[in-house]
Amino acid sequence: MTRWGLTVPLPGVSLPDHADIVRALPDLGYTDLWSAETNGTDAFTPLALAASWEPTLRLGTAIVPAFTRGPALIAMSASSLAQAAPGRFVLGLGASSPAIVEKWNGLAFDQPFRRTRDVLRAVRTALAGERVDGEFDTFSVSRFKLDGPPAEPPPIVLAALRAQMLKLAGREADGAILNWLASYDVAQCLAEVANPDAEVVARIFVCPTEDVEYARNVGRFMISSYLTVPAYAAFHDWLGRGEVLRPMHEAWAAGDRKAALAAVPDDVVDDLVLHGSPESCRDQVQAYAAAGVTTPVLALVPTPDGPPTLELLRRLAPEGA
Structure with missing residues (x-):
C-alpha cells in the first residue's frame, strides 16, 4: 500500500486553523501527516493537536534532531504521542544541520552519524520499556527508564543522505526518510537501504502553480x-x-x-x-511511489494564490481517492 502524506503546518495557515483541514483529509485520500522542525513549530505540537482532531491519520516527525534534545526527552515525547495516537505514530530522527544545531541552539554538531545512531539505539530501548544505562560513543545515560511506556512502541525511521546513514536506516531502524531528491534518484538510495521491509518516506516539495x-x-x-x-x-x-x-x-x-x-x-x-497544475503535481509525486517510495509526503510551497484550500488539497490527492 502506498500512503499519501502532507507536511504540517501548511504555509500561511495558523495552527488552530488546521483543525477543519485535518478532519477533512482522510476523505480526500490522505493517510498521513508529517511535521517538520526548522525555525517554525516544533516537531511534536502540530501532531499532538492533529491526534486530538482526527482519529485515523498516521502521524510522523520528519524530523526530530538528534542533537537538540537529550535521548530521554526524545523518548518521553515520542512515548506521549504514541499513547495519544496508539498505533498511529512514527518517530523520525535525523542529524539536522550545523545551522540549526550550532548557530540556533548553541550546541556542537560533532559526529552526526554516531550521534544519530546512538540516539536511535537509546530511544528504541527506552520505548520498549527497558532501562537505558551505559556509555554510548557520543553520550552516556545513567539508569533512565520510561514511567509507563507505550503499549505499542512506535516505529523509528531515520533521515538519511548517502550510503552510511541509508545503510543504518535499513539495518537498525524501521525505514528511511529521503529529502531533496528527484524521483529518479530513489533507486540509488534504496540500493543502500537494502531492506525490502523498510518504510521509505520522501518529503517532496510541491509548488502547485502553472x-x-x-x-x-x-x-x-x-x-x-x-x-x-x-x-x-x-x-x-x-x-x-x-x-x-x-x-x-x-x-x-x-x-x-x-x-x-x-x-x-x-x-x-x-x-x-x-x-504545474495540481493534477500534474500529483502525477509527478506518483513517480516517486512508482520508484519505491512507500510514503510520499507533500511539502507545499507558497504560491501566488494564497494558503492551500481544501479544493487544492483534493486535486493533489491520489487519483480515485
Whole structure:
C-alpha cells in the first residue's frame, strides 16, 4: 500500500486553523501527516493537536534532531504521542544541520552519524520499556527508564543522505526518510537501504502553480539555500549533480547570492521542486511511489494564490481517492 502524506503546518495557515483541514483529509485520500522542525513549530505540537482532531491519520516527525534534545526527552515525547495516537505514530530522527544545531541552539554538531545512531539505539530501548544505562560513543545515560511506556512502541525511521546513514536506516531502524531528491534518484538510495521491509518516506516539495517563472524563482531560492549546506552538497555530489551545481556553489562561497541563484539550472529546479497544475503535481509525486517510495509526503510551497484550500488539497490527492 502506498500512503499519501502532507507536511504540517501548511504555509500561511495558523495552527488552530488546521483543525477543519485535518478532519477533512482522510476523505480526500490522505493517510498521513508529517511535521517538520526548522525555525517554525516544533516537531511534536502540530501532531499532538492533529491526534486530538482526527482519529485515523498516521502521524510522523520528519524530523526530530538528534542533537537538540537529550535521548530521554526524545523518548518521553515520542512515548506521549504514541499513547495519544496508539498505533498511529512514527518517530523520525535525523542529524539536522550545523545551522540549526550550532548557530540556533548553541550546541556542537560533532559526529552526526554516531550521534544519530546512538540516539536511535537509546530511544528504541527506552520505548520498549527497558532501562537505558551505559556509555554510548557520543553520550552516556545513567539508569533512565520510561514511567509507563507505550503499549505499542512506535516505529523509528531515520533521515538519511548517502550510503552510511541509508545503510543504518535499513539495518537498525524501521525505514528511511529521503529529502531533496528527484524521483529518479530513489533507486540509488534504496540500493543502500537494502531492506525490502523498510518504510521509505520522501518529503517532496510541491509548488502547485502553472506560473513557471514564479515556481522556478522560488525553487532557485530554496535550492541555493538548502543545497549549499555541506551535507546536502555532498548528497548531490553522490547523486551525480556535483558538476551542474558547481557554479552555484562557487558563487555562494564567494558571497554572490544573486549569481548563485542564477546558476541553478532549470532542469534541476524542475526535478526537485515540482510545479504545474495540481493534477500534474500529483502525477509527478506518483513517480516517486512508482520508484519505491512507500510514503510520499507533500511539502507545499507558497504560491501566488494564497494558503492551500481544501479544493487544492483534493486535486493533489491520489487519483480515485
